[in-house]
Amino acid sequence: MFSILPLLAGLLMAAASLTPSLIPRDWILQGVLAGTSMAAGYLVLVFLLALWRALQIPLLPRRWATLCHVVLAIPVLALLVRCVALTDDWQNSIRSRMEMPPLEAANTTKMILLAAAVFLILYLLGRGMQGLFNLLRNRLARYIPSASANVLGLLLAAVIVLLVTRDGVVNWAFRIADQSYAAAQHITDPNTPAPIEDWRAGGPDSKVDWGLMGKPGRDFVLSGPRAAAISGFVGRPALEPLRIYVGLAQEKSPEVRAQIALDEMIRLGAFERKVLIVASPTGTGWMDPASYDALEYMHAGDVATVAVQYSYLQSPMALIFETQSGLDQATATMRLIYEHWRHMPDDARPRLYMHGISLGAWSSMYSFSPFQMMNEPIQGALWVGPPFPSELWRQTNNARRPGSPFILPEVDDGEVIRYSSQFAPPDRSGKPWGRLRILYLQHASDAIVFYNATSLWRAPEWMYEPPAPDVSPFLNFTPIVTQLQLAVDMAVSTSTPPGFGHTYDAEEYIDGWVAVTAPENWTAADTARLKAKCGKDGLLGCKNG
Structure with missing residues (x-):
């Protein structure tokens, strides 16, 4: 047989x-x-x-x-x-x-x-x-x-x-x-009606339909630290952080959803905040609370974050079946917000940052237009777990200094672009940042980042380097088999504990946001206090008390 x-x-x-x-x-x-x-x-x-x-x-x-x-x-x-x-x-x-x-x-x-x-x-x-x-x-x-x-x-x-x-x-x-x-997007606690606060998206007079927001959006809008908890941590008055989220079911057109997001931002006064984050969700629309909670603490709540959903699927499936939908949505959202922002007076507009995790990092990077922003650049970006097809990430890797590792490249002198991991904080070089700060946060054990289609017949470049602390020393290359192994790794990349694989924890986000946004009067002791507050359970977000 x-x-x-x-x-x-x-x-x-x-x-x-x-x-x-x-x-x-x-x-x-x-x-x-x-x-x-x-x-x-x-x-x-x-x-x-x-x-x-x-x-x-x-x-x-x-x-x-x-x-x-x-x-x-x-x-x-x-x-x-x-x-x-x-x-x-x-x-x-x-x-x-x-x-x-x-x-x-x-x-x-x-x-x-x-x-x-x-x-x-x-x-x-x-x-x-x-x-x-x-x-x-x-x-x-x-x-x-x-x-x-x-x-x-x-x-x-x-x-x-x-x-x-x-x-x-x-x-x-x-x-x-x-x-x-x-x-699953519409599964929510029936005892959680639309918010009654006028400053929340989905509340009274909101441009956003609460019923069409979806569970990830509702969770994002309702969760997070309140002003009193933030004030208790920073030791001074704090603002209620603004979180704007538009669900995929709100409208069919990505341009219309982006316009609704912009209208809601204007209604809530998002452009009057000190820090403005244009975020791209993961494939399901999820917004990692470990990232946004930490950011709001370190800026005393003077933060507005906006996101627009583009898919219902898990990121690996959305990566295959709905690639363009995320790219189109992020581009439409960023274009409208940036145009509004750049026409504001210099001394009145917020510091503008881009952010994305996983598939959201890819779509966020795709919407980053250096030609559009060359004259008036944004302040920076934090892109976490960037998927391997991300063109901007690949171009940046190709520009790395000779001799710098593939998993943590060094680009020029690190004034504009840096890489970090759970074992390598972003400011480890001690060198000053430039006008624009872009940070890639990635794990050496993250197959979503380091998958390579050519591993079907040749070893990926990172396999020739000494293994990182989270990578087995017994890893080796076999044609065809390595391709299958990495494909399985991508499918289960979020099955690891926080801080490994495609799961990023609060402590890494804290280091990343401190480096990218440079909070006022922030010290290393503040970073340590915030890490202690968030702890290793960062996937659940920072504690509110």
């Missing part, structure tokens, strides 16, 4: 898949990955053997072929056994760095069984596709030459599979996900 050489190639790739990558995997993820890697290895060698036969290159006699199979099987099986024995140690080498409990050794057997089941399912699907190809080419061979029938049959089979998966299964899954996430 199985061909020996492809099976050995599959086992070899399954063994390689057990090595660690950026995010720790439990037995279920590892089983799926190992089974998929085995199927990929099997498929690759089947293709190469078919190509070998098509080129009419002589094959070994059966006796010699059998001997080769035995000779090759011994080291492959030995390597597989060794990798299985080491898999828990490899995974624990990441988990210990992320302060996660070690794996249970008893799960290894379940992982192996799951890997075998996944491989078998994928193998049967492959046999089904081969059967479709054989059916088509045999039918076509009745009317056209066999060589042409083979080519046309392969093309037709590929088109049918593509249409079924892309326009059938994938679109069906996308519609189901979109509908479920859209429904």
